[in-house]
Amino acid sequence: MKLLLCCSVMLLLPFLAPRVCEAGNILVMPSEGSHWINMDILLQALHSKGHNITIVLSDKSWYIKENSSYYTAYTVKVDRYLEKVLIKKIISEFIEFERGALPLSHFLHMSVGMLSMFTDVQRIIGEFVSAVLDDQELMRKLNDTKFDLLLTDPCWGSGVILAKYLNLPLVYNVRWLIASEGHLAIAPSPISYIPITGSGNTDKMTFLQRVHNMVLYLVVKSQNYLASKLVYQPISDKYLGPNYDFYQLLLDADLWLMRVDFAFEYPRPTMPNVVYIGGFQCKPAKPLPQDLEDFVQSSGEHGVIIMSMGTFVSELPADITNEMATAFAKLPQKVIWRHTGSRPDTLGNNTLRVDWMPQNDLLGHPKTKLFVAHGGTNGVQEAIYHGVPVVGLPLFFDQYDNLLRLKEAGGAKLLNIKTVDKDNNFLNAIQEVLNDPSYRRNMQRYSRLHRDQPIEPMDNAVFWIEFVMRHKGAAHLKSQSHSLPWYSYHSVDVVLILAGAGLLVVLIMFISIRCLCTAMCKAKLKRD
Known part of the structure; x- marks a missing residue:
């Protein structure tokens, strides 16, 4: 009996044991500054699970170290990059402007005045991804490694193009999508109660606040469109071919690891492939020096x-x-x-x-x-x-x-x-x-x-990254909304057809009634 019980347990063990993911190969296209700080914490967690991490970085990177114990780095030489001195200069000028700005000039500066600076920064990133794709030896190594997915921060568009070029599943560590908050692009976002970042509004808005919110929404959409079309679309056309719209590629990620949660974020619609990992970088305090x-x-x-x-x-x-x-x-x-x-x-x-x-x-x-x-x-x-x-x-x-x-x-x-x-x-x-x-x-x-969560945010992030590796993507979680033109997404074409059909029915009924009335009048005249 004991022997039979032992055999039964042995047979059931594969089913009772938690699912694991074999060590995977993860390619990373990071961004700089605080975005790298939280990406780095995520990479350390993935490495601790046995995954191999490879990073592509610029030789002028000022935050990302070329030598590390938990990732391999490929360094690409570029003519220019986001220099730390340049960023500090931009920020200092911005602070000085803000101290003397009136509300209207502040709005114009944020929405229009910074557009040129914003696109210049994205052009520098565009030059970096072009240098990566032009490096034939590097591309040969990346193809030969057989990566399972590409992890990137979509505030820069470089990882999106590289993932498509290598035909890899795409995972975002995301709060920002180039110029806008990530939810605005991936999920339904009613502007009546979802404040646009920079508006200073909450989810309870007056009429004038909703007007301001709508104007900012249009500005943000325009900035995203211009950056996509002016900076990244030419690069996409050159390396991927003319049949790919960069903005559609940007929205087509398999998984969005969103760096907020609903203890922090206002309640709003979301999507199945959006996973909330707010606070994933937080941990109990260690002893101080x-x-x-x-x-x-x-x-x-x-x-x-x-x-x-x-x-x-x-x-x-x-x-x-x-x-x-x-x-x-x-x-x-x-x-x-x-x-x-x-x-x-x-x-x-x-x-x-x-x-x-x-x-x-x-x-x-x-x-x-x-x-x-x-x-x-x-x-x-x-x-x-x-x-x-x-x-x-x-x-x-x-x-x-x-x-x-x-x-x-x-x-x-x-x-x-x-x-x-x-x-x-x-x-x-x-x-x-x-x-x-x-x-x-x-x-x-x-x-x-x-x-108060059923699973730690970091464990949640690692699970879903491994999920994408196990299943070679997460296409079943992706909504097709991003592939629809705006008039189909908002059913404008359906409304027009239904309205036209309704008008046609009314018109037919009107003509029929008029003809019937005319026939009845003629019959009455003949009898008289």
Whole structure:
């Protein structure tokens, strides 16, 4: 009997054991800055599962390392690339403009004035993918490796073209699709209650806000169209042939790993191939380096404030940093400030200025009381995960909208770059958030909502990437909506046909009744 039972268990083991994916070959076309930071975390997780990772990068890349223990890198020489100095220069000019801009000029600058800069950046990326495809030796190696899929961030269009060229399933680590938020392209997006990024609206809009939302929606669609047609379509035509529309290729990814979740995102329609992995880069805090731990512990009962303006903004204008330093010096808390610019004249003894800090570990430290941040997606998600309230100073892109969601949840106070250095606004905002316990209470509630999931976001991301590898794609999850022309998608042609048929029926009935009436009148005249 025991022998029979053992044999039965042995036979059932293949079915009872969790499904695994054999080690796969994953090709990666990453982007720079904070987008690379979260992509890198995902690659480490995939490597830990036994997958082979290969990255194609520029020889002028300033974030992605050529040598790594968990991926192989192919470096492509290019004439120009997104230099860090250029990005910082663009951002500095943008900040100076914002400080003196009126609302109308701000809108025009964001929607029209930055269009040229935006397309120039995408042209540089276009030159990079052209250099990749022109490198015959590299393309031979990539073809010979037999990759299972290509993983990319679609804020740049390079990975889309390479995936089609190599005929690989395409997976996105996504928040942005070139110029717009990813949902706008892949899922139905009623503009009446879905705020466009940059609008500053919530999902509860007045009539004028809905007008503003619609105008921004049209601007974003135009920017995406222009970037697709002016930059990437010629490259697609050259390397893939004239029968492929780049924008359709962009929407045809097998899987969209969306870097938000519905604890953060407003409720909205979605699609089967959209998987939400918001906060996948967050994890429990590790012990701090000893020097940082000593500084944090020296804060006593008052605790610590940390401040970072993200990957691209390492320093602010001198008058603003001096005002911030003055405000920090008046606080009983210790401050850790990621600031690489000149030392502010008013920097207090309670403030530690650093070039880099372990942000996630500091946010998870029990003595951290407040996070002063610009509102980038990574920092916002980490603040939510650890339940730390925020004083936000948004500058551009999605930062205001990210912080607005925290403000609506009661976990953040928002400041404006125009007025942050006036009337003690910065100090007052910090003191309000520190002294009002509702901010921390609301962020901790937000944290519980975010963490209460049946599967960890990173495990979810890895599962679905392996799913695409196991099944050579995920065509059964892809909607055909993106392949329809706009008039078919909105059923304009059907409405016109039905309206025409209805009018024809009415017209026939009218003519029939008129003919009948005429015949009856003639018969009556004959009898008379």
